[in-house]
Amino acid sequence: MSARWLDDEQWDGGGQRLRRKRHKPQGRRRLADLTAQPSADQGDDIIRRLVHLGHLTEVVAELKSGKEATAYVARGPSGTLLLKIYRDLQARSFKDDSVYREGQVILDRRAAKAMQQRTRRGLDMLQSGWVLAEYAHLWTLWHAGLNVPEPLAGPFPVDYAETVPAVLMRLIGTEDHVAPRLSDVRLSPAQAQSAWAQALSGMADLLRLGYVHGDYSTYNLLWWEDTVTIIDFPQLATRQNPNFQALLRRDAESLATSFLKHGLQISGDQTLRDVQRRALGPAPTPRVTLP
Structure with missing residues (x-):
C-alpha cells in the first residue's frame, strides 16, 4: 500500500508516521524564473498559470520589492500591466495583519480556528484572503470612480481567485516610464x-x-x-x-x-x-x- 499525506505528515499504509513533510515558504521570486519560457522546467508555476488563463504574455522587469510582495512590469492581451506577486505569509517581513482583520466575521468555525492558530491550512487561507481582498477592494473603488489602478482579473471572485498569489492591474505610466510614488x-x-x-x-x-x-x-x-x-x-x-x-x-x-x-x-x-x-x-x- 502506498504512503499518504495527511496534515503535512507522511504515513505508511499501516498508519505509522514516517516523517513530516517540509514546506519552504516562497519568498521573493527570481526575475530569471519569471522571464523564462512558461513551458520550460525552470519557469515559474504562477507565470505558467497566468499565461494559460490568458492574462499574461511575458514579464518584462522587476519594478519594486516591498514588505509583502514584489511588483513587476509585464505584458498581456490588454497591454502593459503591473504584476504584483505576494510572498508566502511566513516569508514576509510584515506578518501580523490582525489589526486590519478585526471585525470580520468568518462563518466557517474550522477555518477561523485554523487561521487563529496559524496552521499550514490557516496560513494558506490568510494568504489567499489577503490577495483576494486587494482584488475586491480594487474593483469596488474602480467602479466607484476613485483614482486607483484598473484591476485586470475579475470582476467576479471566481475569476480573480485563479490568479492567487498574484494581482494583475493596469500599469500607471508607460513601460519605459512607470509612474513614480x-x-x-x-x-x-x-x-x-x-x-x-x-x-x-x-x-x-x-x-x-x-x-x-x-x-x-x-x-x-x-x-x-x-x-x-x-x-x-x-x-x-x-x-x-x-x-x-x-x-x-x-x-x-x-x-x-x-x-x-x-x-x-x-x-x-x-x-x-x-x-x-x-x-x-x-x-x-x-x-x-x-x-
Whole structure:
C-alpha cells in the first residue's frame, strides 16, 4: 500500500508516521524564473498559470520589492500591466495583519480556528484572503470612480481567485516610464498643492464609502501627469473594524508627515478634519464597465 499525506505528515499504509513533510515558504521570486519560457522546467508555476488563463504574455522587469510582495512590469492581451506577486505569509517581513482583520466575521468555525492558530491550512487561507481582498477592494473603488489602478482579473471572485498569489492591474505610466510614488518626486509649489488636494479627496472618497486605507501616505500614492493615484489595498478596513477610527487618524497623520518633504506643514488633526469635511461632499462619478 502506498504512503499518504495527511496534515503535512507522511504515513505508511499501516498508519505509522514516517516523517513530516517540509514546506519552504516562497519568498521573493527570481526575475530569471519569471522571464523564462512558461513551458520550460525552470519557469515559474504562477507565470505558467497566468499565461494559460490568458492574462499574461511575458514579464518584462522587476519594478519594486516591498514588505509583502514584489511588483513587476509585464505584458498581456490588454497591454502593459503591473504584476504584483505576494510572498508566502511566513516569508514576509510584515506578518501580523490582525489589526486590519478585526471585525470580520468568518462563518466557517474550522477555518477561523485554523487561521487563529496559524496552521499550514490557516496560513494558506490568510494568504489567499489577503490577495483576494486587494482584488475586491480594487474593483469596488474602480467602479466607484476613485483614482486607483484598473484591476485586470475579475470582476467576479471566481475569476480573480485563479490568479492567487498574484494581482494583475493596469500599469500607471508607460513601460519605459512607470509612474513614480509621490514620495520619490520633486514637486513645484503649485504641484504640491494640487497633489495635497487630490490626496485629501482620495482619502475622503474612501471614508465616504466606509473605508480607511490603513497605510495612506505618499509612499502609496503615485504621481503621473499631475494626477494622484492611490495604490495598495489589501489592508483596507471597514467601519465594522473596532480600530477604524484609530486607523483613520493614523492615516491622516501619516499623510501630513509624508507631505513635509513637499513643503507643506499641516497637522494630522487638521488633515483629519479636512478629510471628514470633504467626505460630506459629492462623490466621484462611478465608472460603467462594459460587458
